[in-house]
Amino acid sequence: MEKYPKLFIKASVFYLVLGTLMGVLMGTQLITSAGFRFVHIHVNLIGFMAMFIFGVAYHILPRFNGRPVRYPDWIPVQYYLMNIGLVGLLTFYMLGGLWEAGMKSILLGFFSVVTGISVIMFAINIVSVLTEPKPVMTSTPVPLQAGNEEKKTLSSIPVSVPASQPVVKIPQTPPFPAASGIGTGKEIKKGETCDGGVMIGKLLETYPETRKVFAKHYGESCFTCPGQKYETVDQTASMHSMDVNVILKDINEEIEKALKAN
Ligand code: HEM
Numbered sequence: 001m002e003k004y005p006k007l008f009i010k011a012s013v014f015y016l017v018l019g020t021l022m023g024v025l026m027g028t029q030l031i032t033s034a035g036f037r038f039v040h041i042h043v044n045l046i047g048f049m050a051m052f053i054f055g056v057a058y059h060i061l062p063r064f065n066g067r068p069v070r071y072p073d074w075i076p077v078q079y080y081l082m083n084i085g086l087v088g089l090l091t092f093y094m095l096g097g098l099w100e101a102g103m104k105s106i107l108l109g110f111f112s113v114v115t116g117i118s119v120i121m122f123a124i125n126i127v128s129v130l131t132e133p134k135p136v137m138t139s140t141p142v143p144l145q146a147g148n149e150e151k152k153t154l155s156s157i158p159v160s161v162p163a164s165q166p167v168v169k170i171p172q173t174p175p176f177p178a179a180s181g182i183g184t185g186k187e188i189k190k191g192e193t194c195d196g197g198v199m200i201g202k203l204l205e206t207y208p209e210t211r212k213v214f215a216k217h218y219g220e221s222c223f224t225c226p227g228q229k230y231e232t233v234d235q236t237a238s239m240h241s242m243d244v245n246v247i248l249k250d251i252n253e254e255i256e257k258a259l260k261a262n
């Protein structure tokens with residue numbers, strides 16, 4: 001799982017515990033302040049509920065719809081704005097910002113806007129994920145042995161690339177959205193080279209040496225994702241907005257090394 005979706009969920013659990021403790025203090029009437037009720041409500045609803053939803057949505061929706069978020073760089077910014085905004089909002093509400101004109105009131109407004117901006121950033125990013133699934137880039141493997149001809153896909157449009165690189169083909173109609181095609185990939189046996197249609201789980205079983213390629217391009221969090229096992233190389237490259245041929249080249253280099261070593 002990526003860093004910031006995980007941080008959103010960790011923060012949300014923290015706010016749940018905090019909000020619940022506040023609820024208990026209110027329920028047991030150890031605290032009766034009206035302002036505390038506002039804090040309890042917003043810690044629970046913005047801190048816990050909204051942030052939990054942000055974390056899960058950022059992690060799962062791009063996979064469900066086969067489309068990465070449009071502005072991944074916004075996610076860390078959104079995370080900090082949300083937390084700073086919430087803490088500021090609660091602090092200046094408790095200090096009386098809603099009733100007293102002046103600096104406290106201005107700062108309450110400021111942190112309200114900060115929280116609001118963070119929510120809007122989430123909305124824009126998540127709506128971008130829900131647009132049409134991205135076409136999955138398909139590719140042909142670099143043949144290891146001479147005479148191992150590339151298989152041609154009828155529905156593919158070749159894209160012009162330098163002669164030294166394998167041809168990238170973009171299907172006219174996407175064969176499947178990255179996530180809904182999960183589990184439809186193929187297996188790979190020892191001695192075979194990898195193409196875009198091979199499932200990562202099977203590839204790692206047959207050639208564990210290729211693990212470092214995924215770690216290098218997608219990061220270690222890739223291996224904790226349950227979808228990883230069933231996604232094809234094409235699908236993962238598409239999800240990470242990467243040229244699948246770069247990944248395949250590295251994978252096949254590792255395979256070649258592994259085969260030579262045996
Ligand atoms: C052990 C856990 C909790 C306790 C003991 C608790 C207790 C309370 C108490 C005493 C009130 C004040 C009621 C009033 O003054 O009218 C309240 C209000 C509220 N709580 Fe909690 N709460 C807990 C957890 C939660 C959670 C997890 C959420 C949301 C995810 C939540 C959301 C709310 C909301 C929205 C209100 C305001 C309801 C209204 O406007 O009438 N609470 N809670």
Ligand code: HEM
Nearest residue numbers: 037038041042045046049050089098111112113114115116
């Ligand atoms: C930028 C974000 C937000 C700001 C600045 C904000 C601010 C406020 C303010 C000023 C009040 C009135 C408090 C009063 O009358 O004393 C309020 C009430 C309330 N807000 Fe928010 N809010 C925000 C987001 C949310 C969200 C996302 C939720 C729910 C998911 C929510 C749930 C509530 C509820 C249930 C009340 C009623 C509390 C009560 O009954 O006293 N708020 N909020």
